[in-house]
Amino acid sequence: MNIAPQPSRAFRLIVTGGGTGGHTYPALTAIRTLQARLAASGRALDVLWIGTAEGLEARVTSAEGIPFTTVATGKIRRHANPLKMLSPANVRDMARVPLGVVQARKAVAGFRPDVVLATGGYVAVPAGLAARMNRVPLVLHEQTVRLGLANRKLAGSAARIAVSSESTLPLLPEGVRPAAVVTGNPVRPEVLTGHPDKAVTALGLHAFDRRLPTVYVTGGAQGSQQINDVVGGELPWLLERANVVHQCGPAHVAALSARAAGLPAALAARYHLTPFVGPELPDVLALADVVVSRSGAGTLAELTALGKPAVFVPLASAAGNEQAHNARHLEESGAAVALLGDVTGGRLREAVGPLLDDPARREAMAAAARAHGRPDAAERLVDVILSAATP
Numbered sequence: 562m563n564i565a566p567q568p569s570r571a572f573r574l575i576v577t578g579g580g581t582g583g584h585t586y587p588a589l590t591a592i593r594t595l596q597a598r599l600a601a602s603g604r605a606l607d608v609l610w611i612g613t614a615e616g617l618e619a620r621v622t623s624a625e626g627i628p629f630t631t632v633a634t635g636k637i638r639r640h641a642n643p644l645k646m647l648s649p650a651n652v653r654d655m656a657r658v659p660l661g662v663v664q665a666r667k668a669v670a671g672f673r674p675d676v677v678l679a680t681g682g683y684v685a686v687p688a689g690l691a692a693r694m695n696r697v698p699l700v701l702h703e704q705t706v707r708l709g710l711a712n713r714k715l716a717g718s719a720a721r722i723a724v725s726s727e728s729t730l731p732l733l734p735e736g737v738r739p740a741a742v743v744t745g746n747p748v749r750p751e752v753l754t755g756h757p758d759k760a761v762t763a764l765g766l767h768a769f770d771r772r773l774p775t776v777y778v779t780g781g782a783q784g785s786q787q788i789n790d791v792v793g794g795e796l797p798w799l800l801e802r803a804n805v806v807h808q809c810g811p812a813h814v815a816a817l818s819a820r821a822a823g824l825p826a827a828l829a830a831r832y833h834l835t836p837f838v839g840p841e842l843p844d845v846l847a848l849a850d851v852v853v854s855r856s857g858a859g860t861l862a863e864l865t866a867l868g869k870p871a872v873f874v875p876l877a878s879a880a881g882n883e884q885a886h887n888a889r890h891l892e893e894s895g896a897a898v899a900l901l902g903d904v905t906g907g908r909l910r911e912a913v914g915p916l917l918d919d920p921a922r923r924e925a926m927a928a929a930a931r932a933h934g935r936p937d938a939a940e941r942l943v944d945v946i947l948s949a950a951t952p
């Protein structure tokens with residue numbers, strides 16, 4: 562008797578996480594990489610993303626055509642004073658978590674995933690808990706050195722905890738260490754293949770002076786008031802020496818445009834201000850000789866994978882000073898300059914000036930940065946997802 566080979570059943574994955582780019586893009590990259598891996602062996606991937614309507618994940622999944630559903634969640638606002646954690650807004654939001662868990666349980670039971678992947682952000686909590694209740698293997702991915710709040714809540718329920726750096730391992734609670742695997746933080750593949758000329762065309766940077774270096778200033782999706790203020794104050798100095806692409810966040814465009822309006826025309830021609838850099842991000846990064854940035858884990862993973870000289874202005878209030886830790890870690894090996902504490906125009910000039918003046922210095926910093934990069938992180942995370950499905 563001849564039995565025709567059965568086409569193998571699709572791999573079913575629920576992804577949960579989001580809020581910021583730092584939690585959203587690693588999940589997106591994991592989906593795409595898993596899809597490619599499965600396709601190579603003739604297998605399909607069915608995905609459902611559980612997120613929040615307000616988070617970046619809603620926009621990203623809609624642009625990518627990824628099925629998306631929301632559940633009730635509670636955003637927990639952190640305070641240094643534990644008593645303030647019990648603010649009315651936090652109490653109200655915590656009360657929403659049980660409803661979210663019920664909704665997520667229904668979603669998980671209906672979708673019957675092989676694995677649930679949680680990449681952090683408060684929406685990951687109900688869906689992660691639902692995975693455990695429905696006995697579906699839960700894989701966590703942590704982008705930062707210390708586990709974020711959501712991942713700390715879920716660590717005890719996880720089959721595997723994929724972390725971005727070896728230095729996370731000793732910081733994990735002892736009971737969950739056997740589940741930990743170092744994968745690195747996945748970087749969107751297209752980020753690694755940008756082209757400078759495409760940035761010039763896409764953003765209309767024809768008046769840039771290509772004999773000068775280009776600085777990319779970025780404060781993350783919302784922009785950074787601190788970076789915008791200090792860079793805004795130093796625009797004449799900076800534009801004498803460089804072209805500048807400045808990603809400032811939607812709330813800061815007006816103030817910076819007003820500053821730019823006061824610049825001499827020759828300098829203004831070398832200044833490009835934008836609230837957000839979308840699909841052209843890889844090309845902007847390719848064009849950049851120096852990056853001035855916050856030190857969120859996603860940005861760091863991208864800049865080290867590419868080997869970009871960077872001056873970091875860490876977000877001071879991030880939980881446990883995680884961004885300062887990230888920046889200092891790279892500075893110690895000559896891979897970046899970290900501007901901690903009060904950042905004045907003078908300090909910015911001292912940090913950026915030598916990099917603009919000296920290509921050899923930039924090259925040395927780029928090489929040191931590249932040594933920290935993990936371009937294979939997505940493939941490693943996919944290994945972890947597949948192995949969790951077949952324990």
Ligand SMILES: CC(=O)N[C@H]1[C@@H](OP(=O)(O)OP(=O)(O)OC[C@H]2O[C@@H](n3ccc(=O)[nH]c3=O)[C@H](O)[C@@H]2O)O[C@H](CO)[C@@H](O)[C@@H]1O
Nearest residue numbers: 581582583704705781782808837838842857858859860879
């Ligand atoms: C305020 C806050 O909670 N920050 C956290 C958040 O960072 P947050 O998401 O703000 O920043 P990340 O650096 O991790 O990621 C930002 C991502 O957005 C992209 N981008 C940014 C601007 C833009 O115009 N276009 C664009 O595509 C960047 O290239 C990057 O891929 O998650 C990170 C990873 O868990 C943490 O390390 C940060 O501490």
